[in-house]
Amino acid sequence: MSLLERLNSDMKQAMKEKNKDKLNVIRMVKASLQNEVISLGNNVTLSADQELTILTREVKQRKDSLLEFEKAGRDDLVDKLKQELLILEEYLPQQLSEDELLEIVRATISEVGATSKADMGKVMSAVMPKVKGQADGSSVNKAVASLLK
Template sequence: MSLLERLNNDMKQAMKNKEKDKLSVVRMIKASVQNETIKLGHDLSEEDELTVLSRELKQRKDSLHEFEKAGREDLVEKIRIELTFVELYMPKQLSEEELSEIVKSTISEVGANSKAEMGKVMAAIMPKVKGKADGSLVNKLVQQHLS
C-alpha cells in the first residue's frame, strides 16, 4: 500500500472517530505528498515519500525546539501530538548501537581517519540511514568515531 493510500484510509478513519488532531496531521502530510508529486511531475517512489516524511518530521522538531525556548507550553503540547502522528508513517528508527555499527563500517569503507574527512563520511552514511536515523545523532556519532 502506498503512502497516499495509507493516508487516505487513515484520514477516513480519523473522520469517523472524530480525531481532530490526527485528521489535521494526516491532511498536512497528504498535502505535502501531493505537492511533491506535482513538483516532480510523477508518482513518488518510496525514497521520495521518505524525503517528504523526513521533512515534515524535521519541521515539527524544529518548531518544538523553538516553542520550548519561547516557553509556549500550549504550542509545545500541540507539536508533540503532531510528532507522534508523523512518526507513525516513518520507518522503524535504528538504535544508537545499530547506528554506531553502520558509522564504524562506513568510516572503514571510506578510509577516513580524521575529522577533516567528516563530510565524505556523512555523504556515504546518510543514504544508508535515510529516514531511519536523526541526522544530528549520525553527526555526533561520526565525530566520536573520527576523534
Template sequence: MSLLDRLNNDMKQAMKNKEKAKLSVIRMVKAALQNEAIKLGKQELTEDEELTVLSREVKQRKDSLQEFTDAGREDLADKIRTELTYVDIYMPKQLSEEEVSAIVQETIAEVGASSKADMGKVMGAIMPKVKGKADGALVNKLVQHHLS
C-alpha cells in the same frame, strides 16, 4: 499498500472517529506529498521520495517544538508533540544509537576515513544508508566522535 493509500484509509478512519488533530496532521502530510509530486512533475512519488518528505515534516516539527519550548509556549509545544506522534506512525522504524554507531564504524572503514577532514566523505556515504531511519544530528555526532 502505498503511503498515500495508508493516509487515505487513516484519514477516513479519523473522520469517522472525529479525531480532529489526527485528521489535520494526515491532511498536512498528504498535502506535502502531493506538493512534492507536483514540484517533481510526477503522478506518484517513489518510496525514497516519500521518505524524504516525511523526514522533512518530522524535522520541521522538531524545530518548531524546540522553538516553542525555548519560548515557554507549552500549549503550542504540546500540539506539536501530538502532531509528531501522528507523523511518526508513517516513518520507518528508527535505528538505535548502537545500530547507528555500528553503521558509522563500518562506513568509516569502507571509505578509509582517518580524521575529521574526512567527515564530508563519511557523511555522504552514510546518509543514504540510514535515510529516514536515523536522525541526521545523531549520525553527525557519532561520526565526529568516531573520527576524533
C-alpha cells in the same frame, strides 16, 4: 501499501473517530506529497523513497519548531507539536538504536577510509543514504563525531 494509500485509509478512520489532531496532520502530509507531485509534473507517481524524504522533512520541520517553541516558553504549542510528531512517527520506518547506528557509522568509516574529523563530510554523505528515514541527521552527526577524533 504506499504511504499515500495508508494516509488515505488512516484519514478515513480519523474522520470516523472524530480525531481532529490526527486528521490535520494527515492532511498536512498529504498536501506536502501533492505539492511534490505538482512540482515534479502532475503525471508523476512518487516513489517510496521520495515519499519517505517528504515525510522525513515534515518530521524535521516539527522538531525544529519544537526546539524554538521550547526556548520561547510556548508550552501550548510544544504540546501540540509533540502530538503531531507522535502521529508522524507512525509512518516512519523503525528507527535505528544508538548501537545499530554506531555500527553502521563504523563500517562506513572503514569503507571511506576516514581517519580524522576532516573526513566528517565524506562519512556523513556516505552514511545518510544508508540510514534514510531510520535516523535523523543530528544523531548521525553525533555518532560520526564521536567516532572520528
